[in-house]
Structure formats: C-alpha cells, structure tokens
Amino acid sequence: MAVATAPSSVSLVKKKELGQSYWDLVWYRFKKNRLGVLGAVLLFVLYFSFVVIPEFLAPYALENRSRYVEAPPTPIQFLDEEGRFQAPFVYGLERRVDQVKRLRTWVPDTTKKYPVALFAQGDEYMLLGLIPMNVHLFGLQTSDKDARIFLLGADALGRDYLSRILYGGRLSLMIGLLGQFLTLALGVTLGVISGYYGGPVDMFVQRFTEFLAAFPNIPLFMALSAAIPAFWSPITVYFMLTIILAFLGWGGLARQVRGLVLSLREREYALAAKSFGASDRRIMFRHLLPGTMSHVIVIATLSIPGMILAETALSWLGLGLRPPLTSWGTLLQDAATVRAIRFTPWLLWVVPPILLTILTYNMLGDGLRDALDPYSGRG
Amino acid sequence: MSTIPATQLTTAPQDTRRTLIEVRDLKVEFNIRGGVVKAVDGLTLDIKCGQTVGIIGESGCGKSVTARAILRMVPKPGKITGGQILYYRVPRQKKLAGSNEVEVIELTKLDPDGEVIRQIRGGEIAMIFQEPMSSLTPVYTAGTHIHEAVSLHRLLPLKTVGDQMVERITQYRKVTREEAREIAVQMLRRVGIPKPEQRVDSYPHQLSGGQRQRVMIAIALSTEPDMLIADEPTTALDVSIEAQILDIMRELQQTANMAIMFITHNLGVIASMADEIVVMYMGKQVERAKVVDLFYNPKHPYTKALLQSVPKLGPKTGQRLASIEGMVPDPLHLPTGCVFHPRCPAFIAGKCDRHVPNWVQVGDNHWVRCLLYEE
Numbered sequence: 001m002a003v004a005t006a007p008s009s010v011s012l013v014k015k016k017e018l019g020q021s022y023w024d025l026v027w028y029r030f031k032k033n034r035l036g037v038l039g040a041v042l043l044f045v046l047y048f049s050f051v052v053i054p055e056f057l058a059p060y061a062l063e064n065r066s067r068y069v070e071a072p073p074t075p076i077q078f079l080d081e082e083g084r085f086q087a088p089f090v091y092g093l094e095r096r097v098d099q100v101k102r103l104r105t106w107v108p109d110t111t112k113k114y115p116v117a118l119f120a121q122g123d124e125y126m127l128l129g130l131i132p133m134n135v136h137l138f139g140l141q142t143s144d145k146d147a148r149i150f151l152l153g154a155d156a157l158g159r160d161y162l163s164r165i166l167y168g169g170r171l172s173l174m175i176g177l178l179g180q181f182l183t184l185a186l187g188v189t190l191g192v193i194s195g196y197y198g199g200p201v202d203m204f205v206q207r208f209t210e211f212l213a214a215f216p217n218i219p220l221f222m223a224l225s226a227a228i229p230a231f232w233s234p235i236t237v238y239f240m241l242t243i244i245l246a247f248l249g250w251g252g253l254a255r256q257v258r259g260l261v262l263s264l265r266e267r268e269y270a271l272a273a274k275s276f277g278a279s280d281r282r283i284m285f286r287h288l289l290p291g292t293m294s295h296v297i298v299i300a301t302l303s304i305p306g307m308i309l310a311e312t313a314l315s316w317l318g319l320g321l322r323p324p325l326t327s328w329g330t331l332l333q334d335a336a337t338v339r340a341i342r343f344t345p346w347l348l349w350v351v352p353p354i355l356l357t358i359l360t361y362n363m364l365g366d367g368l369r370d371a372l373d374p375y376s377g378r379g
Numbered sequence: 380m381s382t383i384p385a386t387q388l389t390t391a392p393q394d395t396r397r398t399l400i401e402v403r404d405l406k407v408e409f410n411i412r413g414g415v416v417k418a419v420d421g422l423t424l425d426i427k428c429g430q431t432v433g434i435i436g437e438s439g440c441g442k443s444v445t446a447r448a449i450l451r452m453v454p455k456p457g458k459i460t461g462g463q464i465l466y467y468r469v470p471r472q473k474k475l476a477g478s479n480e481v482e483v484i485e486l487t488k489l490d491p492d493g494e495v496i497r498q499i500r501g502g503e504i505a506m507i508f509q510e511p512m513s514s515l516t517p518v519y520t521a522g523t524h525i526h527e528a529v530s531l532h533r534l535l536p537l538k539t540v541g542d543q544m545v546e547r548i549t550q551y552r553k554v555t556r557e558e559a560r561e562i563a564v565q566m567l568r569r570v571g572i573p574k575p576e577q578r579v580d581s582y583p584h585q586l587s588g589g590q591r592q593r594v595m596i597a598i599a600l601s602t603e604p605d606m607l608i609a610d611e612p613t614t615a616l617d618v619s620i621e622a623q624i625l626d627i628m629r630e631l632q633q634t635a636n637m638a639i640m641f642i643t644h645n646l647g648v649i650a651s652m653a654d655e656i657v658v659m660y661m662g663k664q665v666e667r668a669k670v671v672d673l674f675y676n677p678k679h680p681y682t683k684a685l686l687q688s689v690p691k692l693g694p695k696t697g698q699r700l701a702s703i704e705g706m707v708p709d710p711l712h713l714p715t716g717c718v719f720h721p722r723c724p725a726f727i728a729g730k731c732d733r734h735v736p737n738w739v740q741v742g743d744n745h746w747v748r749c750l751l752y753e754e
Contacts, residue, residue: 269515271452274452275503276500277497277499277501284432286516
C-alpha cells in the first residue's frame with residue numbers, strides 16, 4: 001500500500017480498506033437490491049407519516065365530530081359552475097332525505113364554496129406530544145365552523161375517515177414493532193439458552209414452545225383477551241394485547257435460533273472463547289448470538305406483518321383493541337357489516353394502507369434475506 | 380502513550396523451575412451408546428514452569444482430551460472418572476504484589492463452570508487450537524478478541540506508587556478500552572503481524588491463516604498466562620508459517636518463563652520444541668523421556684516404530700517407508716493385556732496378551748509401560 005502523506009487521505013484509505021465488517025458488506029449488497037431499498041424507503045415514509053406526524057397530515061382531530069353523518073367523499077373542485085378554472089375548493093354539503101327509501105343522503109350545496117389550502121389552520125394538537133401546533137397539511141380556509149372536507153368520507157359519527165385512518169395507523173404499526181421486539185427478546189433469549197445448554201433445559205424450552213404451538217390460536221386469544229379486566233384503561237389493554245401477541249409468537253423464532261446455536265456452539269470459536277475464560281452468558285450472547293442475527297433479522301422483518309394482521313384480526317373480532325382506541329382493526333370493524341358495504345363503501349379505504357404496509361415489509365424482508373445471507377449466489 | 384509495560388510479571392529466580400501442573404493417574408471416560416471409551420487411562424505427568432512438554436500419538440489417542448481435561452473442558456459425554464490434576468497456583472493478585480506463595484488447586488474437583496476455573500482458563504492457562512480458520516469469532520476484530528481476553532483477566536494497579544515500590548499495591552482495576560487496544564497492538568507486534576495498528580481493526584476473514592494463528596497466540600499470551608496449551612497449533616498451516624509460529628512461541632516462552640504443553644503428531648516439530656516428551660497410545664502413556672533420550676534411545680516398541688515411520692533423507696532412499704503393522708484397535712473393544720500387543724513387533728505370546736504392563740522407570744527420568752522392561 002502506498003504511504004499516504006496527508007492525514008485526511010490516510011483516514012480515507014484506512015476507511016476504505018477496513019470498511020469490511022459484516023454490516024458494511026450487508027449494506028453494500030442491500031443497496032443493490034432495488035425492491036428491498038424501495039420497501040425500506042416506503043416503510044420509512046409509512047412509519048413517519050402514520051406514527052410520527054399523523055396529526056399534521058390529518059385535516060381534523062381524531063374525535064372531531066360533525067353533523068355530516070356518513071357523508072360520502074367530497075371531491076376537490078377546480079372548475080366552478082360556469083366551467084371556469086379556479087383555485088381548488090369544495091362545495092358545502094346539504095342534507096336530503098329520500099322519503100320513499102327512508103334514506104339520508106348528502107348532496108353538494110353549490111351555493112357554498114370553501115377554498116382548500118395547504119398548511120391551513122385547524123384543530124389544536126401537540127406535534128410529537130411536545131410542540132403545540134394548529135397547522136395541518138391541508139384544510140379549508142373559512143370561518144364557517146360547519147365547513148368540512150371529507151376526502152375519504154365520514155363515519156357514523158360524522159368524523160373524517162382519512163384522519164381516522166391516519167391516526168389508526170399509529171397503534172397498528174406500533175403494535176407490530178413492539179410486539180416483534182418482545183417476541184425477539186423472548187424467542188432469541190430462550191432459543192440461545194435452549195441451544196447452548198441442550199439436555200434438560202433444551203427439553204423444557206422446546207416442550208413449552210410445542211405446548212404453546214399446540215393451542216388453537218383463536219380460542220387462546222379469546223381466553224387471554226377475556227382475562228384483561230374491562231376496567232383497565234385502553235392504553236393498558238393495548239400493551240397487554242402486545243404482550244399476548246408476543247407471548248404466542250416467540251416459539252417459532254426460539255426454535256430457529258436454537259437450531260442455529262446448536263450448530264454454532266460446535267464451532268471452534270465457541271471453544272476458544274471458553275478457553276479464554278469467557279462465561280457461558282458471554283459465549284452465548286457475545287459470541288454465538290451475532291452469528292444468528294442475519295437469520296433473526298429476516299425472520300423478524302417478515303413476521304411483523306403477521307403481528308399487524310393479528311392485531312387487525314383480533315380487533316375486528318372485537319377481542320383486541322376497543323373504541324375509543326382507534327386502530328386499523330377497529331376501523332375495519334366499522335366496515336364489516338353488509339350495510340356498511342352497501343351504503344358507506346368508503347369505509348373500506350382502511351384496507352389499502354394495511355396491504356401497502358404488509359407488502360413493503362415483505363419487500364424489505366426479501367431484500368434483507370438476500371443481503372444478509374453470505375452464501376447465496378445472487379447479488 | 381505507552382503506559383503499559385510489555386511484560387508485567389517478573390519472576391523471581393528461585394521458582395523458575397517449580398512444578399506447575401501435576402497430573403496423577405488421570406482417567407477420562409466417554410460413556411457412549413456402544414459402551415465406555417477410555418479416552419485417557421492412567422496418565423501421569425509433570426509440567427514445570429518454563430518447560431515444554433510434548434505429547435505425541437496417533438489421532439484419537441487422547442492427546443486433546445488430556446489438554447481439555449486440564450482446563451476442565453472435556454466435551455460431553457466425557458467425564459473425568461479418576462485421578463487428580465493439581466495446579467500449583469500463584470494467584471494473580473499475589474504475583475503482582477511480588478509474592479510467590481503457592482496455593483494448590485485440585486482442578487479435577489472444581490466446578491467446570493465456576494468462577495475459579497474461569498479465572499484460570501485464559502488468565503493462567505491459555506490454549507490455542509488446531510484450526511485457526513474457525514477459532515476467531517467472525518463478527519469481531521482481532522483487537523476485540525484481545526480486548527475480551529485482557530478485560531477478563533489482566534489487572535492493573537489502582538494507583539501508581541512510583542519507582543521505589545515501598546508500598547505494596549493491594550488494589551487492582553481492570554484495564555480500560557484504550558489500554559486494551561494498546562495492549563492488543565503491542566501483542567500483535569510481538570507475534571510479528573505487520574502494521575499492527577491497522578490489523579487490530581481487521582476481521583478474521585481479512586487475515587490469512589498464519590495471521591489468524593498469530594492472532595490466536597496473541598490472544599492467548601495477552602493475559603500473560605503461566606502455561607500455554609498448544610493443541611496442534613501448526614497442523615493447518617504450511618511449513619514456512621509453521622516455522623515462524625514455532626519461533627514466536629519459543630521466543631515468548633523464554634521471555635515469560637511460560638510452561639508449554641505441546642500436542643502434535645509431528646515428530647519433527649516436537650523434537651525442536653519440547654524438553655520432555657510423552658508418547659500416548661490408545662489413551663495410555665507408553666513412554667515418557669527427555670527429548671534426547673526418546674529420540675536416541677527409545678524403549679517402547681511403539682515409540683521405536685513411530686520413529687522409524689518418519690521418512691528420512693539420506694542414502695537408503697531405495698527402501699520402503701517403515702509403517703506400523705495392523706490397525707488402531709476399536710476403542711470399545713481394546714485388546715487384553717498390553718493394548719499394543721496385536722501390532723507389536725516384539726510381541727511375546729502368552730505374556731503380552733495376558734498381563735497389563737506397569738509404568739516402570741528405565742533410566743534417569745525415563746519411564747516406559749512395556750513388559751520387556753519388567754522383571
């Protein structure tokens with residue numbers, strides 16, 4: 001290697017030469033997988049908009065009720081009645097009751113025009129729970145307290161459905177992450193212990209995972225959810241549900257980690273670490289665990305959607321989160337009647353974000369799998 | 380910057396040749412499905428400070444198991460079923476304080492996962508392995524490995540007293556991250572790795588086989604152990620690297636007065652390294668002698684046959700290479716009498732297959748287990 005004279009070029013050369021750690025290689029390979037990168041970017045956007053700043057993106061607060069019960073989506077207009085191009089606006093809504101069908105409908109009231117503006121002032125909120133703000137990404141610029149913009153319609157209490165989907169994403173997306181985190185902690189710890197010690201410990205852990213896996217899921221969920229006291233606050237219920245999901249999900253991960261550790265513990269470096277006086281705990285978690293990480297990360301990424309779907313399914317069944325907590329599952333519950341599909345089909349708009357989340361997780365997971373597996377020929 | 384002395388321990392001259400490890404009639408058995416395999420059967424051995432003891436024998440004769448037994452790392456389902464391993468220990472704290480009080484620890488009685496044995500492992504008895512390719516954890520750099528060993532074992536005085544050393548230092552602290560890195564660079568330089576400041580941040584896959592074995596030696600020696608167990612350390616390396624590694628080990632042994640237990644099946648290597656040699660066959664030691672005695676005056680027929688089977692350069696090149704007749708017996712069904720009798724050129728019918736030979740002394744520190752030398 002040439003002797004570099006300037007100190008900056010030394011560090012540069014050094015970085016280039018030594019930037020060969022496992023994660024550098026993984027990052028290098030991951031970058032080449034376009035679908036994986038797209039998944040990662042989309043997922044970041046999703047989490048950022050649904051978890052960090054939904055208050056800003058949503059035009060209204062979560063519990064902002066109006067008299068426009070079950071109003072259909074209001075399209076943004078660019079042309080007035082004479083067909084002239086104008087700044088975007090929406091018409092007001094007028095209530096009509098069809099006396100024959102006994103049906104309430106909302107029709108545009110062309111006499112009322114409310115201009116739509118970006119960064120409009122609206123309901124007060126705390127950004128990130130810290131900064132008091134009242135600016136929303138978009139809203140109506142009017143002093144009329146009754147004016148509303150419902151891009152995705154309104155629900156049975158006259159609340160803006162777009163806002164509710166945005167807020168609901170926070171709980172649904174976080175339950176996936178939190179639950180998966182707990183699953184990882186439980187599954188990896190028990191898997192490593194089970195694989196490293198073997199014998200009776202292994203026997204016990206494995207039989208326990210089989211015991212959990214042998215239970216039919218839905219009745220077990222029902223039993224565990226029923227065990228949550230009704231007087232607990234919704235947020236406690238939320239955490240309990242996360243714990244329940246994690247508790248039922250760790251078994252598979254523990255088995256896979258165990259299998260990997262069973263082979264890794266026979267490697268010479270485990271023996272070498274022992275001969276240097278490392279304790280069992282140190283060998284397990286410092287020397288063997290990193291060897292399983294590539295696998296664990298992929299499994300974790302690919303099973304977060306399962307968590308999100310489980311929450312959605314449970315809430316839809318009425319076993320998970322309950323109103324006033326708003327998650328995608330509770331929103332789906334509103335959309336689950338024949339009447340809703342017949343008369344308020346816009347309530348199904350909650351489905352695309354769920355699909356998108358799950359697809360992006362799968363894209364990211366596949367990308368990670370290709371990048372993390374050093375033995376695959378691809379990439 | 381360099382505040383850490385390269386060698387911390389200075390040994391008082393009177394204990395340079397004291398006994399360090401005493402193995403008495405060690406028995407290690409593996410209880411497997413087909414029966415009981417006696418991997419080590421009645422091994423007796425002394426290792427003194429600054430001495431190199433070589434152990435030779437064919438594959439599967441119990442060399443590695445003996446080494447592992449000393450560190451209490453016999454793989455499952457193996458068990459130490461008899462005998463003693465005594466370790467004459469000068470605790471690290473006392474040694475740093477200049478004391479030479481020896482305390483005797485019976486290694487065979489220790490809890491194999493306990494605190495004491497973990498202090499000894501790596502800290503006082505270090506081990507290096509045959510396979511340098513897989514002995515380093517792939518996710519950690521060379522420096523991290525040394526840092527781990529050093530932070531587990533090496534102690535530094537809590538306060539500096541000065542040059543006079545009037546006051547005894549009784550409190551020690553563990554090394555910090557920066558000091559460990561400094562030690563790591565020093566150690567890598569001592570084992571002859573070029574550009575140690577950069578190599579300390581290299582991952583195992585960036586190092587060659589020889590470099591990895593040097594890193595292993597650097598890890599093992601970074602804690603300044605009293606004894607190094609080298610389990611075929613050069614088998615996986617090519618000959619020129621082998622010579623370098625052996626040189627490094629010899630050099631470091633002289634500076635640190637370290638005992639080495641050198642396990643190999645390479646007679647050439649052992650001749651150049653060891654002071655004393657133990658020959659093992661099927662878990663039993665068949666001969667023990669000083670290196671010169673063993674090579675010039677071997678007693679046991681197995682040792683003789685072993686020495687004859689080494690290819691020689693010289694005038695008699697037209698001859699076939701001598702080999703030991705027969706096969707290594709099934710360890711589950713060992714022959715009666717002397718275990719070597721079915722392959723022995725000096726077999727005495729009716730004697731060797733009936734009587735188990737005893738461990739007899741045939742010369743100055745020269746022991747053999749053979750009926751030829753029994754009255």
